[in-house]
Every structure is written in C-alpha cells, then in structure tokens.
Amino acid sequence: MDKIDIKSLSKEELGLRLEGLGAEAYRSRQIFKWIYVKLAKSFDDMTDIPVGMRDTLKKNFYLTRMTALDSKCSKLDGTTKYLFSLEDGNTIEAVFLPEGKRGTICLSSQVGCKYGCSFCASAPFGFVRNLTTSEILDEVIHVKAAHPKDRITNLVFMGIGEPMDNYSNVLEAIRIFNDPGAFNIGARRITISTCGIIPGIERLQKEGLQVELSVSLHSAKNDVRSSLVPINKKYPVKDLIAACKDYTRNTGRVITFEYVMIKGENSSKADSQALVDLLGCMKCKVNVISYNPVRSYGRTIASNGASIQPSSGDIRCFIDVLKKSGVNVTKRKSKGEEIDAGCGQLRISKF
Ligand code: SF4
Structure with missing residues (x-):
C-alpha cells in the first residue's frame, strides 16, 4: 500500500485513518499539534506518542518538509523572500513580511500562472501545476520555523498563482491555518486574492468562512483592464463588480480592490474618476500600490521611454480624487522591492 502524505489529511480524515489502523481517533489532535504547532520534522519527534504507534505512522504515512534553495532578506525592512524546491524539482516563492507585532506571509498557490497579467513576474513562465495542500502548508511551516521569535499573524494568497483555480487545496490549507489546534490564525487574518x-x-x-477577499482590479475601464489583466475578456469589469456586490450582500464582508498604479496606463485623473463611478456607494476598500519594476522582463520603461513607476505626487493626486468622493482608499506600503519580493515580483525561477 502506498504511504499517504499526512499533511494532505484534515484532522477528521486522519482520525478515521487512525481508527482503521486500530489506533484511537483522538490521536489525530496530538499529531496535528506535533506537525503544525511544534513543527516536528519526523514521527520520531512525537515523543508522547507510543513507540508502537509511531511505527504504525511510519508504515502508513510520510511527513515532508520543503527545502529552501535560497533566501534573501531586505536590509531596509526585514522582508525575507524564500525560493522553495518542490519534490518534483519545480520551485515557488513565498515572502515573510515582519511589521512590529504582526508577521505576514505572502503565499503561492500554484507553480506558475496561466493568466498573463502584464505587470506580473509570475506570468511569463505560464502555468505548471497546482500546489498540493501539503505544499501550501509547508510554506508556512518553513517560514514559522525560520522565524521562531516572530509571530505569524496574517496570511495572504498573493504570491504565485490564482488561488481560485486551486480552490479545494487552498480551502483545505485555510481550514488547517485556522484550526486552534494547528496554526490558530483567525480567518479574518487570511486573505484570498483573485x-x-x-x-x-x-x-x-x-462557504460561510470569514476570510478576506481581495480582487485585483487595476482599472475601472474595461479595455484598459483587459490589457493589464487578460482574464477580463472572459469576466469583464461590469460582471466582476456585480459578482462582488453579490458577495458583499450575501456575506456582509467588505472586499478590497487592489489597484497597481502604472504611469501612463491607469494612473490619470480620468482613471481615478472612472473608479469612483464604478464603485459608487459600494461598501469596499481600495488599495493603491505603486507598480513594482519587474527587472528581468523589461517593463520598467514604457514604449515612449518614460518610467512607468508613478511618482508619489501621481499617487497622491489619484488617491485624492477617490477620497474626495468618499471611497475608502489606502496606499499600500510596498515592502521588499529591492529583493524583488514586492507585489507582482514573485516568480518560479531562481533568484
Ligand atoms: S497577477 Fe496573479 S493572476 Fe495575474 S499573472 Fe500574476 S500570479 Fe497570475
């Protein structure tokens, strides 16, 4: 019989498997604590589990730990980017962002991505495969083990990949992140970004989950959004906003719209006014992020030779229009840019 990746199982599934092997189902709680709280690297680490049962675990399950091929730490703000190697030789990135008592991990959900957003470093490699639940959990286990003095308080699925395309594995991982007997991270501190x-x-x-939803909007104008986020041709702005309004109505949750500001493409006064008109009185937040240069792919310079990274003045003017119209808007502080760990800078190749 093939061994099972123990991190692919929910606590209930593990309990049932243990019962089938003649062990007590409650042991699943103990094993979860060893894996996700005490970060055990092997079944032998689980010292309060009887030796005979540890042998049963070894015969029926395996416990993986992802390897970090490389890491880079920003001297400016402590942001650390990890390049992880997966069992099949593929690689992904994750980023740890410490900030006072808060510690956020930006997680990948897929190897590569098929959506080809024009400003994103993950796009040129295309889609390879979904991450398993176990691999998603491993990203957090590794970062948690590497930063024992920091608390992991927030998780954002804003790394490589589209989490909605790996829905089941992402949701399974979220349930374990949220479990008080595992990572114990509140659902409201977990963000899915689509x-x-x-x-x-x-x-x-x-789902009845209290997770945060963030939507990459980047333009209120349909043609502009289609050029930045090509999936807009399938799910146009009008339909997307209607779906978001339904979501807010049915869940009572406030959606955050991400807006990567790219000079000359979506940064004018007319662009911010279009955003005001689109969102109207919708209960939502807008996060404006300055475009992060994707050095390797030559989009730091626009065709007319001008920089496409907006100045702080450009951003202020854009935000002012939104604020004056009553839109709840913030400028997201970009972190880890100099180590290519900012928004849109993660990719699947080596550093
Ligand atoms: S921004 Fe997100 S959805 Fe778009 S290509 Fe990058 S990873 Fe994929």
Whole structure:
C-alpha cells in the first residue's frame, strides 16, 4: 500500500485513518499539534506518542518538509523572500513580511500562472501545476520555523498563482491555518486574492468562512483592464463588480480592490474618476500600490521611454480624487522591492 502524505489529511480524515489502523481517533489532535504547532520534522519527534504507534505512522504515512534553495532578506525592512524546491524539482516563492507585532506571509498557490497579467513576474513562465495542500502548508511551516521569535499573524494568497483555480487545496490549507489546534490564525487574518475569477467568488460566498477577499482590479475601464489583466475578456469589469456586490450582500464582508498604479496606463485623473463611478456607494476598500519594476522582463520603461513607476505626487493626486468622493482608499506600503519580493515580483525561477 502506498504511504499517504499526512499533511494532505484534515484532522477528521486522519482520525478515521487512525481508527482503521486500530489506533484511537483522538490521536489525530496530538499529531496535528506535533506537525503544525511544534513543527516536528519526523514521527520520531512525537515523543508522547507510543513507540508502537509511531511505527504504525511510519508504515502508513510520510511527513515532508520543503527545502529552501535560497533566501534573501531586505536590509531596509526585514522582508525575507524564500525560493522553495518542490519534490518534483519545480520551485515557488513565498515572502515573510515582519511589521512590529504582526508577521505576514505572502503565499503561492500554484507553480506558475496561466493568466498573463502584464505587470506580473509570475506570468511569463505560464502555468505548471497546482500546489498540493501539503505544499501550501509547508510554506508556512518553513517560514514559522525560520522565524521562531516572530509571530505569524496574517496570511495572504498573493504570491504565485490564482488561488481560485486551486480552490479545494487552498480551502483545505485555510481550514488547517485556522484550526486552534494547528496554526490558530483567525480567518479574518487570511486573505484570498483573485484576478477576478467570478465562479470562484460565487463559490467562496457559500462557504460561510470569514476570510478576506481581495480582487485585483487595476482599472475601472474595461479595455484598459483587459490589457493589464487578460482574464477580463472572459469576466469583464461590469460582471466582476456585480459578482462582488453579490458577495458583499450575501456575506456582509467588505472586499478590497487592489489597484497597481502604472504611469501612463491607469494612473490619470480620468482613471481615478472612472473608479469612483464604478464603485459608487459600494461598501469596499481600495488599495493603491505603486507598480513594482519587474527587472528581468523589461517593463520598467514604457514604449515612449518614460518610467512607468508613478511618482508619489501621481499617487497622491489619484488617491485624492477617490477620497474626495468618499471611497475608502489606502496606499499600500510596498515592502521588499529591492529583493524583488514586492507585489507582482514573485516568480518560479531562481533568484
Ligand atoms: S497577477 Fe496573479 S493572476 Fe495575474 S499573472 Fe500574476 S500570479 Fe497570475
């Protein structure tokens, strides 16, 4: 019989498997604590589990730990980017962002991504495969073990991949992140970010989960958004906003719209006014993020030779229009830019 990756199982599934092996189901709680709280690297570490049962575990399950091929730490703000190697030789990145008592991990959900957003470093490699639940959990286990003095308080699925396309594995991982007997991270501190996959938004609102939803909008103008986020041709702005309004109505949760500001493409006064008109009186937040240069792919310079990274003045003017119209808007502080760990800078190749 093939061994099972123990991190692919929920606590209930593990309990049932243990019962089938003649062990007590409650041991699953003990094993969860060893894996996700005490960060055990092997079944032999689980010293309060009887030796005979540890042998049974070894015969029937395996426990993996992802390897970090490399890491880079920002001298400016302590942001640390990890390049992880997966069992099949693929690689992904995750980022740890410490900030006072808060510690956020930006997680990848897929190897590569098929959506080809024009400003994103993950896009040129295309889609390779979904991450398993176990691999998603491993990202957090590794970062938690590497930063024992820091608390992991927030998780954001804003790394490589579209989480709505790996829905089941992402949700399984979230349940374990949220479990008080495992990572114990409140659902409201976990954010799923989507480029606007409407069926995913519709599915998520039926889960009864308190997770945060963030939607990469980047333009209120349909043609501009299609050039930045090509999936807009399938799920246009009008339909996306209608789905978001349904989500808010049905869940009572406030959506955050991400807006990566790219000079000359979506940064004018007319662009901010279009955003005001689109969102109207919708209860939501807008997060404006300055475009992060994706050095390797040559989009730091626009075709007319001008920089496409907006100045702080450009951003202030854009935000002012929104604020004056009563839109709840913030400028997201970009962290880890100099180590290519900012928004849109993660990719699947080596550093
Ligand atoms: S921004 Fe997100 S959805 Fe778009 S290509 Fe990058 S990883 Fe994929």
